Amino acid sequence: MGDSTLMRSLLRVFDRVPRLVWAGGRSQRTLLALMLLAAGSSHAVAQQSESGRNVPYGSPLSSDQTQQQGSQLSQNPPSAYPTPAERVGPTQLEDNQNSNQYRDDQSLTDDQTTNTNSNITNRSRVTNVPPQQVRPPELNEFERFVEKRLGRRLQRFGSALILPATRNYSVPTTTAVPPAYKLSPGDEIFIGLSGSIEGSVSRQIDSNGRIFLPRVGSINLAGVSYRDLKDVIERAVAIRYRGFDVSVAVTRLRGIRVFVTGFANNPGSYTVDSLSTLINAVFAAGGPSSGGSFRSVRLIRNGELVSSLDLYAFLRDGDRSHDAVLQNGDVLYIAPLGPQIALTGSVNQEAIYEARPGESLDDLLRFAGGTTALADADRLILYSLDNARSVGAVEVARQDFARRPVTGGDIVQVLATGTLANPLDRQTVIVRVEGEVNKPGNFVVPPGTNFDQVVALAGGLTNRAFVYGTNFQRLSVRQQQRDSYEEAVRQLETALVGAPLTSDSVVSDEQRSQQLAAGRALLERLRQAQPDGRVVLPILPSGAGLPGALTLESNDTIYIPPRPTTVGVFGAVYRPASFLIEDGRKVELKDYLRQAGGTLRLADTGDIFVIHANGAVVSRRAGALSAPALPGDIIFVPTKTQNVSLLARLAQISAVLFQPAIAAATLVAVTK
Structure with missing residues (x-):
């Protein structure tokens, strides 16, 4: 519509306005129409300039205002195949916060597009960060008892891994979204188009589970797996367009609120990413407190028990079969501490371990990684509290390890044999002879061999040997x-x-x-x-x-x-x-x-x-x-x-x- 036509239309509108509303004359009405026309023209030009700078005209990623102006500038609807003049270079929308990361998205192949999310900044929505932990939990009663008995501190198994809370076990800010991930309201996705239509935009899934693309309409994405996201977007855009490529990625995960209760080091509510699991939330809360259990962490959803996690299975065996993905409103309960046993001596990891009912000395040694190469594998010493609450030592043979249950308060010591000094008459002797002898070398001789015998093995002394200056060194003397x-x-x-x-x-x-x-x-x-x-x-x-x-x-x-x-x-x-x-x-x-x-x-x-x-x-x-x-x-x-x-x-x-x-x-x- 030209300016003269629009001017005549405005004047006809003002002529129909009742006199009670508009009392001005014809000249005043004309002046007002000119002012409105000028303001509307400048606003339209600004919108067209802004829209044209972001995305090409006719793209389904353009704004609503741009498409409305496009319908006014052409009496015929745009073709499904844009003309060459419409195929301008790829541009980025200003509202796309990740636009600088997608400058080359239009040239991505299908395989590359599938993994685009691995390079996307996943802005973690952890808004309720746990308080900074100045120090780990205080020692419990059994830890103080063991320190007094051994004369040194022995840590609880697992505490060195998850404490202090400065360690970050949340979902990383850059992560790969798994193909089976189900999209839900709050997730933000990136869409990039190339080919006959070009542009890029980020959209957040609304509370109804949809996103809106102009000239395409609403697209329902709630419950769509990430592996199917590209196909869903392609089918929706293909209704109006042909000859294009699509790249998609999840750029922001929705936040969910969970509650960590029970004997946690930092109990409270936490907002974590939708990919976070039970272990992520437990570690974010600083793990169990000094009175909390590593063996029983329960996930409760809508009042029902969903999963029960033994952190020992994860820390020692890497078993995450019970590490469920969290949902909004989940409750994590850390149970109170169970019976504790101290394991010391020639084992691969000395520590204080928590036992479940029915576990034996064999299970305890497995938690400790087994015995060392120098350990006495045939026996161990068990210090148990008797009815008088005094500590008594009992020797337990290897064949009884599996049958001997452990009880709270036990101290188990694995003895070492490889470091014991054997009598001289049982030692294999290795002697190094060098200098003024006829056959220098290292000699393996039986126990009790003397100087004369080993010098004879070395071929005897030469004519230039200075026996008085002999340098004889012995390992035991050195110590x-x-x-x-x-x-x-x-x-x-x-x-x-x-x-x-x-x-x-x-x-x-x-x-x-x-x-x-x-x-x-x-x-x-x-x-x-x-x-x-x-x-x-x-x-x-x-x-x-x-x-x-x-x-x-x-x-x-x-x-x-x-x-x-x-x-x-x-x-x-x-x-x-x-x-x-x-x-x-x-x-x-x-x-x-x-x-x-x-x-x-x-x-x-x-x-x-x-x-x-x-x-x-x-x-x-x-x-x-x-x-x-x-x-x-x-x-x-x-x-x-x-x-x-x-x-x-x-x-x-x-x-x-x-x-x-x-x-x-x-x-x-x-x-x-």
Whole structure:
């Protein structure tokens, strides 16, 4: 209709208006008609521009106003096959909140369209978020009892998985809607069209279970499975259009309200997604409280029991057969806690377990994942409360596990046998022999084998073997040395903290702080050094044979070095170096000290010590410098410190930390 025709129509309408309503003259009525015409034209242009910017004219995804204008602009109804001018490029509706995620939907194939929902933002409607749990539930009475008996805390099985409540077990914001999912009011779907008609829109299913598409009409989607959604939309659009492709996705799930009651950690009402299950709601509520059961969670719908879930079956076996999908108004009831039993020792998961009536020790061990490889599988120890409420221990044999029911308050201990030390005469001995022997290697020998026998297996000693310097290491000795070493380090640390590092009263606080920091650095180096289990053998420097009667243990290591030809002098001397030993001439160690230029002014001459090739340490006070030099001897001259009682000893110890094999012996020597 043209502007002149519309103008004449408006004037005829105003002429028919009664005088009581309209008292203006012809000229005033004409002016009003022009104003209404201008306003209506600008409004129509704005609507047409807005509508044309969103979707092409003639698309079933266009707005109602656009289609009404289309009917006014053409006397004939639009063809089912739009003209080429109508086939404009794909556009996005402004009311589509997910439009930025569907820029390429029109090019999707059928297979791709089916899985489009996996990339859609599923805006979770969890509006009633449980309160932030600051800490897990308090210990119940049995947990405190077990902690007192064992001297350590034992957790309830399952509590580490679902507590604290900061863990998120709700349906994720990006999820794949299963094909069998039934659409219901509140769900929001995305529809994208390509081909002869193009556009995209999001629609929420109304309370009647329908969506409305202009030029198509209402489409009933309530109860339609997600796998059939595409076909339903295609059939509805195909009534008016041909030559198009459809892509669909569920972009928002409806919210449902459920109630978590009973002995829940955070009981209350929760609004969750329609895909949420019984387990999701229980975990969202923080799981059972300290008095709640992991073994009995009931789903009640309309006053009837729908499902009863044992969380142990889910946590241990992954069984979700009783994990029902929730519906609006469902009630979840967590039952009170049942009898509890503590399982400790050589099992795969120590914990406090909840038992159902009739369950046995065998069932309890299955919950714990069974026994470890080092466990005594033939028996266990059962601590039960008798009628006097005192704890008594009973040994239960393996054949009785299945017949022995568990009762509340039991503590079950599985013993270990693999860690027991067997007598030496029953141990299989593996010895490593290397160095100056004819056949180095690892030898498996029977219990009771001695030095002579294993050296014979190694082919005997070579001509260059230096028996006095033999490095013999033993695993059991290493552990003893480490214990003594750590105790000595703790004592030095106590002395460092409890005593000043200097006796000079004029030393400033800054200097004291620096000395304290230096002492701590030395202690840290001491902690990093570890004894290696070396045993000083009773061999004379001129000896040619090993202590043949010494019985070997498993994992013993024997290293026989070649004969050294030098004596080393290190520390606070003018020329630290290693000096050749002159054959046939007996030279005292102090002579080698003089060959190194003697001690410096800062040397602490009173604490000079000598380390022999066999690992022994001898101090100057014991006459070490007056003794004849032996091949491989090392003379060490420490430096002076402000306090010879503590910091000097720490410096002496740290100086020899580069020789881990003698660190333990040196520590003992310089701390006496």
